[in-house]
Amino acid sequence: MSIEKMHEAEQILKTYYGYDSFRYGQQQIIEQVLAQKDTLGIMPTGGGKSLCYQIPALTLEGVTLVISPLISLMKDQVDALHQLNIAATYLNSTLTREEEEERISLIQTGEYKLVYVAPERLVQPFFQQLLASIPLSLVAIDETHCLSQWGHDFRPSYLGISAWLNNFNQRPPVLALTATATEAVQKDIQNHLDIQNENTVVTGFNRENLTLKVLKGIDKWRYVKQYVQTHKSEAGIIYANTRKEVEQLYHKLQEADIQAAMYHGGLNENERARHQEAFLHDQVSVMVATNAFGMGIDKSNVRYVVHYNMPRTIESYYQEAGRAGRDGEDSECVLLFSPQDIRVQSFLIEQSELTEDRKAQEYEKLQQMTSYIHTEGCLMTYILSYFGDVSKADCGRCSSCVREGEKVDRTKEAQMVFSCIKRMRERFGKMMVAQVLAGSENQKIKQLQLHTLPTYGIMSGYTAKYVAEFIDYLTAEKYIKPTGSQYPTLQLTDLALPVLKGEKQVHQFVALQKEEAEENDE
Numbered sequence: 001m002s003i004e005k006m007h008e009a010e011q012i013l014k015t016y017y018g019y020d021s022f023r024y025g026q027q028q029i030i031e032q033v034l035a036q037k038d039t040l041g042i043m044p045t046g047g048g049k050s051l052c053y054q055i056p057a058l059t060l061e062g063v064t065l066v067i068s069p070l071i072s073l074m075k076d077q078v079d080a081l082h083q084l085n086i087a088a089t090y091l092n093s094t095l096t097r098e099e100e101e102e103r104i105s106l107i108q109t110g111e112y113k114l115v116y117v118a119p120e121r122l123v124q125p126f127f128q129q130l131l132a133s134i135p136l137s138l139v140a141i142d143e144t145h146c147l148s149q150w151g152h153d154f155r156p157s158y159l160g161i162s163a164w165l166n167n168f169n170q171r172p173p174v175l176a177l178t179a180t181a182t183e184a185v186q187k188d189i190q191n192h193l194d195i196q197n198e199n200t201v202v203t204g205f206n207r208e209n210l211t212l213k214v215l216k217g218i219d220k221w222r223y224v225k226q227y228v229q230t231h232k233s234e235a236g237i238i239y240a241n242t243r244k245e246v247e248q249l250y251h252k253l254q255e256a257d258i259q260a261a262m263y264h265g266g267l268n269e270n271e272r273a274r275h276q277e278a279f280l281h282d283q284v285s286v287m288v289a290t291n292a293f294g295m296g297i298d299k300s301n302v303r304y305v306v307h308y309n310m311p312r313t314i315e316s317y318y319q320e321a322g323r324a325g326r327d328g329e330d331s332e333c334v335l336l337f338s339p340q341d342i343r344v345q346s347f348l349i350e351q352s353e354l355t356e357d358r359k360a361q362e363y364e365k366l367q368q369m370t371s372y373i374h375t376e377g378c379l380m381t382y383i384l385s386y387f388g389d390v391s392k393a394d395c396g397r398c399s400s401c402v403r404e405g406e407k408v409d410r411t412k413e414a415q416m417v418f419s420c421i422k423r424m425r426e427r428f429g430k431m432m433v434a435q436v437l438a439g440s441e442n443q444k445i446k447q448l449q450l451h452t453l454p455t456y457g458i459m460s461g462y463t464a465k466y467v468a469e470f471i472d473y474l475t476a477e478k479y480i481k482p483t484g485s486q487y488p489t490l491q492l493t494d495l496a497l498p499v500l501k502g503e504k505q506v507h508q509f510v511a512l513q514k515e516e517a518e519e520n521d522e
């Protein structure tokens, strides 16, 4: 790849986009693409993935085909390119026949540098012929994790991409992009698209401008209302897990005189577009949405993302939370947790049509998400290590890093929990273990003769609820591993043994601030 080409790419960055320099990762990806290497680029949301194909599209001869999963966003993406004077278009089912025909003839005469399509279109013979008849400079695949069953947004239509690519005598260069970086997804993408490991560019996942917070046991609605009121002039997204909850929040906000937009899969296309536009163009500052909202949305000035419920996986949490602060300015990501969130997610996994193996995997991911809630360590470090990025020091700004309090020796209680789990032969779940330790009178315990165990009632000074929370903490700290799917049983890890033998101590943080931990009175 010639230095001139990279020079040209930098010129385009300045003249078309008005930016001074490439961000970390962008440069390497663009260099590889210009050198015709099939590349996988993994960057966090807001990292600047679009430029990685848009700039090559402008320097290379021919057309760059952009495969994108969301029809509803193609127009916005193309409009944004038009604003920058870049010749781009899209083909999708929203166009009239005349519009489509006109665009196709302009594609044939080389009028566009970028053409956006959904993956479904690649299987249409007419479209395949069209593509075979024009010079394709690059195939950019956005949200590539959609082709992996290990990802959090599998779309069967993505599987057609590799078959389509393999039909070319000479395959055009491919740039696959995603913000999902787990090893399994990465390998899956590499295998499907035949991309070399050495051509995979992973940028760091750290987002220094994000302040992560986890709040447990609070009145969620009261918190949200106050939060939105005190951040009136700022744009923010509130994510809830269900359509019903989104609707409820939307109406409650309206009743509280707060103008908001809403977005979920149950709204018709017009309504969705209307709400999305209102938020994107700052007519309203708050968007209440399910996770259907946000993929590919480029709104750079989102100052906060509040999760009203815990999402199922760290991948989806970080992707959604990462929609805050794309402009690099300080922004907040708050996760409001209640134990109900875990039950809802387990229920959804159970109800899904996934195979047993896949379900087990989803439960494992849910467990990792739950541990994020209960960890006492730095939240950013937790997320980064989930993505295999372990080099970072604590962020110094998340709710774990800044809380005030003191470390208390909990070795004795931890030993009680561990020995009870052992006595119960690692065959029971969290609530049963907690009830045995707290000495509950529950009938089931009597039936199973668990009240005869020597560990029965040894933590009777605490409630079963408290003991269950302590078990959550020990799980987050990896002393205990819940195993199995919907009703996991507790098993001890290698870390628990030295504690049982008295060789290692367990210290738990006890917060002094109490104001954010009011009882949940919903």
Ligand code: ADP
Residues within 6 Å of the ligand: 019, 020, 021, 022, 023, 026, 043, 044, 045, 046, 047, 048, 049, 050, 051, 297, 298, 300, 326, 327
């Ligand atoms: P992603 O697709 O990775 O989520 P985008 O491509 O939408 O992210 O980029 C996020 C924001 O960062 C956009 O507003 C974009 O214009 C901006 N951006 C991208 N590259 C640069 C750069 N080199 N310098 C400054 N801003 C950039």
